[in-house]
Amino acid sequence: MEVGPDIALAHLSQTERRAYVLADNMLSLNAGWDREILAIELQALVELEFDVELTGFSLAEIDLLIDEAAEGDPDAPDSADDAVPAVGGQPATRRSGAIVVACLLAAGRSCRASDHRRHHRPPAGAD
Structure with missing residues (x-):
C-alpha cells in the first residue's frame, strides 16, 4: 500500500489527542x-x-479459520434447534393481549391497558 488513510489531529488539544488514541484502540478491542x-477474505489472499x-x-490462526469455515456446510438442513x-x-391470547406484549417489547416498559385501548384501536370488526 503506497498511501494510507490520514486522520487530521492538528485541531485537537494534547488532552483530546490522548483521549482519541485511547478511544481508537478501544474500538478495535x-x-x-x-x-x-474473514475466512473467505483470508482464503482469497x-x-x-x-x-x-x-x-x-x-x-496457525489463518489455517484454523479457513478449516472452520470449510467444516460448515451452508446447504445442510437446519438443526432441530432451529426448527x-x-x-x-x-x-x-386475544388481539389486545398481543398489542400489550408488542408494546412492552417496543417500549421496554409496562403500560396501562387503557393506554393500549386508546392508542391501538383494533380495525372495525376485530376483537
Whole structure:
C-alpha cells in the first residue's frame, strides 16, 4: 500500500489527542469478526499468493479459520434447534393481549391497558 488513510489531529488539544488514541484502540478491542467472511477474505489472499501474515494473523490462526469455515456446510438442513413448531388450535391470547406484549417489547416498559385501548384501536370488526 503506497498511501494510507490520514486522520487530521492538528485541531485537537494534547488532552483530546490522548483521549482519541485511547478511544481508537478501544474500538478495535470491542470489534468483532464475522468469522465466515474473514475466512473467505483470508482464503482469497492465500490464493493470490499474498503474504497473509502481514494481516496480523498467524498462519496457525489463518489455517484454523479457513478449516472452520470449510467444516460448515451452508446447504445442510437446519438443526432441530432451529426448527419452528407448527402452530395450530385456538390462539392463546386475544388481539389486545398481543398489542400489550408488542408494546412492552417496543417500549421496554409496562403500560396501562387503557393506554393500549386508546392508542391501538383494533380495525372495525376485530376483537
